Amino acid sequence: LNVIKGRVTVVLFVLEMEWLLSTGQDKNFTWHCSESGQQLGSYRTAAWVSGLQFDVETRHAFVGDQSGQVTILKLEQDSCSLVTTFKGHTGNVTALCWDPVQRVLFSGSLDHSIIMWDIGGRKGTAIELQGHNDKVQGLCYASHTRQLISCSSDGSIVIWNMDVTRQETPEWLDSDSCQKCEQPFFWNFKQMWDSKKIGLRQHHCRKCGQAVCGKCSSRRSTIPLMGFEFEVRVCDSCHESITDEDRAPTATFHDSKHNIVYMHYEPTTGNLLTSGSDKVIKLWDMTPVVS
Structure with a gap:
């Protein structure tokens, strides 16, 4: 052929x-x-x-x-x-x-x-x-x-x-500011001007999908049931909700x-x-x- x-x-x-x-x-x-x-x-x-x-x-x-x-x-x-x-x-x-x-x-x-x-x-x-x-x-x-x-x-x-x-991973949400502390991201010029604050870099929590800043997502965790066998970024509130049983590989x-x-x-x-x-x-x- x-x-x-x-x-x-x-x-x-x-x-x-x-x-x-x-x-x-x-x-x-x-x-x-x-x-x-x-x-x-x-x-x-x-x-x-x-x-x-x-x-x-x-x-x-x-x-x-x-x-x-x-x-x-x-x-x-x-x-x-x-x-x-x-x-x-x-x-x-x-x-x-x-x-x-x-x-x-x-x-x-x-x-x-x-x-x-x-x-x-x-x-x-x-x-x-x-x-x-x-x-x-x-x-x-x-x-x-x-x-x-x-x-x-x-x-x-x-x-x-x-x-x-297993659990389906959430879609990443869009936001102009951190969905936890409401601090503006670096492209949100209006909120930066109004609040007189420098914009922050955007991240996403792998468990809930929310757009968060680095300070509100400083923790890492495995989430095996979502397929994450390696540690990934999660927001602080999600990190507190993850139990040792949830981390079982x-x-x-x-x-x-x-x-x-x-x-x-x-x-x-x-x-x-x-x-x-x-x-x-x-x-x-x-x-x-x-x-």
């Missing part, structure tokens, strides 16, 4: 359909009959594709691209239709993982974050997971234990417990000791394969932590 002009970025074989899905830097997403090689259809994406998943039951293709957008396409034997698009990442979508049981899509990105999209519930819920210090390079899901495995260029392998009730962290560029998990054996930029391939027994 020679239909993609430029570098091929993702290839996916759908055994049940006898289809071969492929994408490349020419922004073309195509699918072929794997037996005859005949091209069945194609779709032009807005940016070159960097992630791809397929659901056999619904015939939905999940396409993640360089702009941070995820597109859902409904594939037929010789045509496709656009279902929807959504965007939550600020960088390339580098990895996609689909859970056909819970009907949840996970996306990883260059922006170091993972987003869990509620596709089956159709609620539009997006749960953000922050547990890496570099770009997310791979995602796998152990559906029998409801655990997400993520790998990153920072060398870490993170096991996320998804069998907990929902993920475990493991050092792979190499810069991971690719991963594959085999649930039947519990083995995880990682390859790194150091040209080393490692095989991990994940049964002690994925159980």
